[in-house]
Amino acid sequence: MDWNNFLKDSGKAALAAVFPENIYCICCGDVTDPDSRSGLCFRCSEKLPWVFENPFRSYMDEFAFDDVWPCVRYGSYARKIMNGLKNGGQSYMAENVGQMLAERVQLEWDMPDLFAAVPSHRSKMQKRGYNQSELLAEAVAKRLKLPYQKGLLEKTRATASMRMADGRTRRSMLEDSFAVSSRFASLVPGKKVCLVDDVTTTGSTADACARALKAAGAAKVVLLVFGASSGYKKVEENGAAEP
Numbered sequence: 001m002d003w004n005n006f007l008k009d010s011g012k013a014a015l016a017a018v019f020p021e022n023i024y025c026i027c028c029g030d031v032t033d034p035d036s037r038s039g040l041c042f043r044c045s046e047k048l049p050w051v052f053e054n055p056f057r058s059y060m061d062e063f064a065f066d067d068v069w070p071c072v073r074y075g076s077y078a079r080k081i082m083n084g085l086k087n088g089g090q091s092y093m094a095e096n097v098g099q100m101l102a103e104r105v106q107l108e109w110d111m112p113d114l115f116a117a118v119p120s121h122r123s124k125m126q127k128r129g130y131n132q133s134e135l136l137a138e139a140v141a142k143r144l145k146l147p148y149q150k151g152l153l154e155k156t157r158a159t160a161s162m163r164m165a166d167g168r169t170r171r172s173m174l175e176d177s178f179a180v181s182s183r184f185a186s187l188v189p190g191k192k193v194c195l196v197d198d199v200t201t202t203g204s205t206a207d208a209c210a211r212a213l214k215a216a217g218a219a220k221v222v223l224l225v226f227g228a229s230s231g232y233k234k235v236e237e238n239g240a241a242e243p
């Protein structure tokens, strides 16, 4: 397969159908192509670093999730979109990003049984009034006509700031900090769960969530994210070529 053409076509596929609410590009703010259902103008769609490979593929034995499905490499373009989603209160953007996530899921042959969101820190959520991961999980599940359970995962305890901690330290700090809510525990056993987050850096939070899902009986956990960052760096350090 010609990987570059594949990426290019997939990027274009994100512009393929009508999403009439879109007037302005969710990345640069320019007037969009009226045919864009991803909410991106043609220029931003071409510039976004689409990348669909698991960023942690060279050290997956360290994680509880079984695969990672990203859309773009996290950088200045993806950051603009995520900042708009997080800080601008533009929850309609979740519909656009949800569309891109849905198209990412459709590249896989193995469809999930259930969607769940990575819980956000309560104080951050109160400030914004919503959890962007929940909005994304709901939007992608709706598009794929697959079930989504809000509140499936709960944060069971607060964690100290992890800003300076590396991936392994983060993972040990987060151990047992998430659990499947007892209200929805019967939904999980034997299921292929798709865990949705906006961005992953070290994969630590998603790992803690995946651990909780596996403890509750999930057969498989896949992490679906819009942007992924530092995992790729580790791959490069290990000498593997990036597409």
Ligand SMILES: [Zn+2]
Pocket (backbone or CB within 6 Å): 025, 026, 027, 028, 029, 030, 040, 041, 042, 043, 044, 045
């Ligand atoms: Zn744009």
